[in-house]
Amino acid sequence: MxxxxxxxxxxxxxxxxxxxxxxxxxxxxxxxxxxxxxxxxxxxxxxxxxxxxxxxxxxxxxxxxxxxxxxxxxxxxxxxxxxxxxxxxxxxxxxxxxxxxxxxxxxxxxxxxxxxxxxxxxxxxxxxxxxxxxxxxxxxxxxxxxxxxxxxxxxxxxxxxxxxxxxxxxxxxAGLGLIYLAYRSLGRRLLGKLFTADDRCDGCSACARRCPASAIAMRHGRPAWDWRCEGCMRCINACPREAIQSSSARMLVFAAAGLLPFWPALAAGRAVSAPVLSLLAGTGVFLAATGLFLLAADRLLAFAGTRPAGRRLLAPGPSRRFRRYRGPGDGVGPSE
Ligand SMILES: Cc1cc2nc3c(=O)[nH]c(=O)nc-3n(C[C@H](O)[C@H](O)[C@H](O)COP(=O)(O)O)c2cc1C
Ligand code: SF4
Ligand code: SF4
Known part of the structure; x- marks a missing residue:
């Protein structure tokens, strides 16, 4: 051996x-x-x-x-x-x-x-x-x-x-498997979409270089998060200026985008009388509408982030009051 x-x-x-x-x-x-x-x-x-x-x-x-x-x-x-x-x-x-x-x-x-x-x-x-x-x-x-x-x-x-x-x-x-499935398919991606960089960001790009999922790109000198986030929290914790926040405004917009599809889905379900077809129609419309509303919310927030007033609106959130965490084995990423 x-x-x-x-x-x-x-x-x-x-x-x-x-x-x-x-x-x-x-x-x-x-x-x-x-x-x-x-x-x-x-x-x-x-x-x-x-x-x-x-x-x-x-x-x-x-x-x-x-x-x-x-x-x-x-x-x-x-x-x-x-x-x-x-x-x-x-x-x-x-x-x-x-x-x-x-x-x-x-x-x-x-x-x-x-x-x-x-x-x-x-x-x-x-x-x-x-x-x-x-x-x-x-x-x-x-x-x-x-x-x-x-x-x-x-x-x-x-x-x-x-x-x-x-x-x-x-x-x-079975129960925890469902939670994991929801996290893996959508939850982690939405976590990335809650991030925003506040006015302390100096455009150093350390967050983009260190992201293990390549989910951060620098646009006009500021980080922008795409849909590939793993939810690892390296960026928010490692930013040297503590400029990355979870945005309350982003949470609200995405929560609304996630709830709105219930109405068209219910309407589609009611429009079909056979129970199985009604369920299929409701589910199909729900999934399609959720995807569309989330993408529309993302575009709207991306546009708001290009304006100084929009950035001021997006910056507040719970993480502003929190410490950052660096584990004992910190120093991860290509820039270490
Ligand atoms: C999005 C997210 C989900 C998490 N889910 C769990 C969990 O289900 N169970 C748990 O014990 N810890 C959970 N944690 C905590 C981390 O697994 C934990 O802090 C871990 O030690 C981080 O390790 P790392 O420093 O190597 O990244 C979660 C953390 C994050 C950011
Ligand atoms: S690491 Fe922090 S300061 Fe540097 S670009 Fe990212 S958010 Fe801005
Ligand atoms: S560093 Fe981690 S939390 Fe930040 S965007 Fe990349 S995968 Fe997501």
Whole structure:
């Protein structure tokens, strides 16, 4: 048996990178040769290593879309074993909920030829500064210290080859799976559309260079967010001028655009008498109208963002009052 291992990880704000480093150090200390592969910057490659460890932050009870895309393109070398660690977030360090991610990623890895023998979950401070004020620096340090110790214990279990597979009931998988589906298909994209840069932005473009989803483009010296956001919160937390905000005006406009389609959908449903056809007509009109209204709202807000008065209107939002969060493994992205 060779003693080669690969630690594959994705991080938005540094927590998962920190956990990945602890895992890699622990393996090296036990005599393993370890390479670290950030999943947003390396092509999917498993090489010939015998042990593979996958670490990712949890979003909406699931794994980031770019992580599942990376895993879908991996092929396991003969005899490869895999461990999976989900990294959640909390205000006080209490363990979170792995949702459906460990179950789904394990199935995906098995399909790619890996023998999954270990899955677990840890919680670092929450990084969702669009809507939550993260823990104070002192509280964050305490949570990190507590979780670091847990990651070390997990690394030792992985080294011993211990079998540990977390299970979820069918009902939990169905319910949380729906939330994850909504997050992955639309939620994360809308999160990107809530961002705006306020008047402190100096056009340095660090946010655009660091975005792991290439979802930010600089237009006329200011960042503009497209629909590819993963929701990783790297941009809002890493902006050197704390100029990125979640905009209340954007939230209102998108909420209205999401609610309006109910009326044409109801009208379409009522216009057809056969129940199945009525449901199909209502759903079809709802989906089409939602897409149209969201695109129209996006165009309207993009236009408002080109005017100084529009920018002043878009800037206020909850994040102005919140601290920013940088995890212990911060320094991510091409400009590090
Ligand atoms: C959009 C979004 C959704 C999240 N959903 C979850 C979740 O479902 N469960 C959880 O425990 N943490 C959740 N979190 C918290 C992060 O997973 C957590 O803070 C993580 O440690 C961030 O890791 P990173 O610093 O490597 O990006 C969410 C964070 C964001 C921004
Ligand atoms: S990182 Fe901040 S200051 Fe720099 S372009 Fe982005 S929003 Fe503006
Ligand atoms: S736009 Fe911001 S939150 Fe979205 S993927 Fe890029 S860096 Fe992450």
């Amino acid at each position: 060779n003693q080669d291992a690969v630690v594959h990880y994705f991080t938005g704000t540094g927590n998962t990178r920190h956990a990945a480093r602890i895992a890699a150090e622990r393996l090296r200390a036990a005599g393993w040769t370890v390479s670290e592969r950030p999943m947003d910057r390396c092509p999917p490659e498993a090489g010939t290593a015998e042990l593979h460890w996958f670490l990712y932050p949890m979003y909406g009870f699931g794994a980031p879309a770019l992580v599942t895309r990376y895993l879908s393109a991996l092929s396991a070398p003969p005899g490869a074993r895999a461990a999976v660690l989900a990294v959640g977030g909390s205000m006080r360090g209490e363990p979170g909920d792995e949702g459906v991610s460990l179950h789904r990623l394990s199935s995906l890895l098995r399909k790619r030829g890996f023998t999954v023998f270990y899955t677990n979950l840890v919680s670092y401070p929450i990084n969702w500064t669009q809507f939550f004020n993260p823990p104070t620096p002192a509280e964050s340090a305490r949570i990190c210290e507590q979780t670091d110790e847990r990651v070390r214990r997990i690394a030792d279990a992985v080294l011993r080859g211990e079998t540990h597979l977390r299970k979820r009931s069918r009902r939990a998988r």
